[in-house]
Amino acid sequence: MPYDAQNDAMADVPDEALLTLFANGDEAAARALTVRLLPRVLAQAVRMLGERAEADDVAQEALLRLWKIAPEWRRGEAQVSTWLYRVTANLCTDRLRKRARSAPLEAAPEPTDESASAAQQMQSRSRAEALSAALAELPERQREAVVLRHIEGLGNPQIAQMMDISAEAVESLTARGKRALTAILSGRRDELGFSDD
């Protein structure tokens, strides 16, 4: 399929080079960047927001901002992925704040009927949903640090750059986040089906 072939051909092209090609009107570069970056951005947005429709909007908006900044992108100043993570995080934070203002009692998304049907789904699906709900209860900085470190698998230095804090602060945030997650998930033993031993 030509679409895949083009993306394969650009698989080794760095993000920055693709962005330059994009700004020069290269449609294949637009597709390659979309295929490469959209899943990451969407995953980050879903994990931060816990809601797919809003995450779709955020992902589209984040990439739109990337497209618009492409002609002015200064090579070597920042990594595209780092810049995009930060933009996505800011967009998610804005959404969460609006959500908190409009519905303060619904800050943490509860499992819906859809998740009730997860009884027939895979175990990992249940764990992922439980994790998503638990992450939504964390303070936003802790959630962001935990997601970047333990879900996205990024290193502390890169996370520090993205969050504009020190690597030590990243360690502190992730440690506190993990403790909080453990407490939240442990407190839902009944929901999660833990035995009460």
Added chain:
Amino acid sequence: MNWGLAMTEHSKNQNAAGDVDLDLFFAAGREAAPLPDPALMAAVLSDAHRVQADIAVARAPQAISHAGGEAQRGLWAQFRVAIGGWPALAGLASVATAGLWLGAVQPVGLGQAASLYLADAGLYFAGADGYLVDVMPSFEFDLGES
């Protein structure tokens, strides 16, 4: 609410110490990463192509400014054509050079030629109350009557 875990799976969420094993949840979170649906992919690509078109339009004035340079050179070409092309331009250059030569070289005898011309034309005659002033005495244009 029960999240659908069978009792036999309960212990798999815990580590040896009986605490929640977060690594299992993180792994599940990575596996459950959402994939963009075709509609989202199409919307993002549509944005991309629209922005590419905007960038091309924004860069167009630069191209127009280059074209403006061509137009300025075109004005010179238009002048050359208007006066009759290169031959006329060469003639104009010759005339200009001759003028420069006449201005730079002392026109010996010009005063005498002028007086003869004026006498022939009846504009200068003895006793007339005319008076020619030589503004450049070095040219010996020194006719004068009172």
